[in-house]
Amino acid sequence: MKKTRNHPVALPFLFLSEMWERFGFYLILGIFQLYLTDTAKGGWGMDRATAADIFGTFIAFVYLTPFLGGLIADRKLGYSKSIIIGGILMGIGYIGLSVHNLTVFYSSLALICIGNGFFKPNISTLLGNVYNDDQYRSRKDTGYNIFYMGINIGAFICNFFAAFLRNSIGWGAAFIAAGIGMFLGVIIFSIGLKHYKHADVRKPVQDGDMPLSKIFSIVFLPAIVVGLGAWFIPGNIFGSDSTDAFIFACIPILLFFVSLLVKADTKDRRPMAALLSIFAVSIVFWAVFKQNGTALTTWAQYYTDREIPAVIDQPAQKLYLVESVMNKPDSITAYDQEFRIIRDAAGKPVKVWAKPVYFNNMAPEKMPAEGQSISLFNTELFQSINPFFVITLTPLIVLLFALLRKRNKEPSTPTKIAMGLLISALSTLMMVGAVYVCSNGTIKASPWWLIGCYGIITVGELFLSPMGLSLVSKLSPARITSLMMGGWFLATSIGNKLSGILATLWDTYDNKANYFLVNFLLLGGAAAVIFLMLRWLNRIFKEHVH
Template identity: 30%
Template structure:
């Protein structure tokens, strides 16, 4: 496979830039979404209280990670990763532009404000299901299972994610908060269009017909395709996009008009059916003691993944409102207007630290590998939970400082929190993506990637309920998550030697 001077396949950089623009789109709307929902009607928002906004945010971000299970299955069994990426990208672009329509105060009966909001979210959720697991699977497919460059390749890819997340809040967030919410959504939609165009131009050269992505074709490939999509593939992509858009409109219309209890019963039934099908798929395509041993490791690490993201995803909810209401953003008032720094800009701090620290972590992992000292994956997960707990300890002190003084606190508190959480993220997220491609049974790599995204979904859903859970037991939310994360870290350290043995030679 063709490689660059860095030792990584050329296709890595195609996928890097594709993911950059997709994350520009996703994190752009995510950065100001809760602020948009809680903004007063007169200011173009929906005027929701925090709990209602957190709930919508939590459901959205959870579903964003559940649909990859379906997208992974479809890619493995039917359409392949490349077509899935195109389908997902086009749906997400439509979703962002539909979200922009939700800002308008007047709509006709076919597309009200509420309808536009939920239809846009639905298209983003389903589009992400096609896109997210399959681009990560394609990155893994560029390397052999025990390629020493694989972890560092995923870390480079992870930088693409965070470069997009870094840039977007300065553009989309500023437009949304200072000009109009709709312009933030439009900026996110444009980013998704650029992602699609880039992938189209790079995955197969129009001039030479050659590709630097020798992976991701449909499982039953047309012999005439020669590792590139043909006309019937493009027709298939458009049919999927049109069909899913119509389906989403009908589904959202039903959700808005039908009794809530009935909807929840249907959701629970579908969840049970989905989990059962996922379990059956894994059972049918896993064979031998070695494969089953490695699947057990994936399931065990998925539990720690849930714990991590249930804390980390406070960034879009409680951290976002903390930045908006309790943090001194006015020290640049003369440059950035009366409100100073837009609250959504704080969402870029994590991305800044990723950009700074990811190359350093790549060097560290490579050097440790050369000296045979690189920690095994379960130990890296344990350390990620330690840093998560430290970050929440800092956040708890910051919250106490505000409560005692009733004065806006320094932005540096949030900077410190995001630093520790970023270090934890680098020990968890790219390592987890790499681990899935190493340990999964060969026939269901995308399905297992979908399962992994499902564990992140559970973490996101749990994140939106952490305040309610902690208050139920009489704890401050930030202290509660501090203890919760550190206890999980201790458990992770204790079971790591067992999990290392079950990995059966995979590092």
């Protein structure tokens, strides 16, 4: 018996399942580079470029596997079973990262990548399906925005858990907490199964659909072979073995999507072309946005004034949410002027007798007396700024679009995406300003520059990311909805890898303003392209969305 309600009863279960899954995932991302580069408290002691390359490759494969996971769910497993399998694999992977062994480390990353492939596209598709009932269809965009807010509640709270656990116990405890969060999400999803059982319908194979076995043989097998071949090519073409392998492995998959477009009938070809065009420009957004875990983490760690205001110092210390640094010499890892680890001939970090690196670019008037300590915000807490803005701004954005809808002035979904790219481009100029104000890192910048950057790009994100998921659900031919959702995540994957490539170049820019200007040009160019396509995209949108 149907009840009159604004949103389906399935929404809170999917909301909470995704919230706890993202709690684990973003906890990992918030401390990933810090853990890889740490030399003092049990981290891996890698250089920043290597850490950025691993980070970019990991988050790339995390979003590449949904292509496969969406396909298997569409044809074989169904969405609910795929989500549960994926959640369990990710939970095991998160906990595995607590083991300080390189083989276990990479195996755990692989489990997370595979698990996310089963979980991520299918919970998004299931959400879209429950909104396909006539009474909810008009609120699909709002539903995705609410769902996206759930993602960011998990992303917001996780960094406080990470700071508390790594300060009070160690890195391993933080990784175990991520796994517990993931398993909690699986339990909540399982409890709510009855509310989305009707939406968990596998699509029948139709004439012209490629059999799953054929997709494996002509897409994934070539991708694996080509990727492995690129890995073992002597030297590097694109900077590292992992980058070579990833880029070449993507080629057969990209060709597969092109073949889907070419073979589609007239009815499906135009909406598919529109989707693929939006996928292409969204790559640039993710290439810049995902630098929050690399370049912006570096900026927060070494270039930002992280000193805690006296009024909250004592409570924060009691909650283990602070790092304490003492202004006196000690045996520490040596850093150069660019805050890169200095290594000996064997590649091991050099130890020197000096003050903590935080004081290297501290303004003289803020320097504590010799022997005194100051309390600093943990670097990963800056990763909670973006989800905080998502949580606070989402209701305002939803309200804005609701008011515009009442006046029949709501922008189309493609227009929202175009506006999101343009707004995001402006965020990089905030960091250009930060570089000039702090004399290119000679002194520390105010944290408000980073907060402002995150605030602006969050508005762009809210216009683009949930709208992208919604657009796939609206325009995709019904039998390949999950597959096209996988295409959206493939675009995200490529952008994520590019973010890692861009971040590896951080140390090659003497003037960090130029680094951020490159990001501005990338986003500005992508915005220009989509605005040029906007009339065509809106025409297709009106033709296929009712």
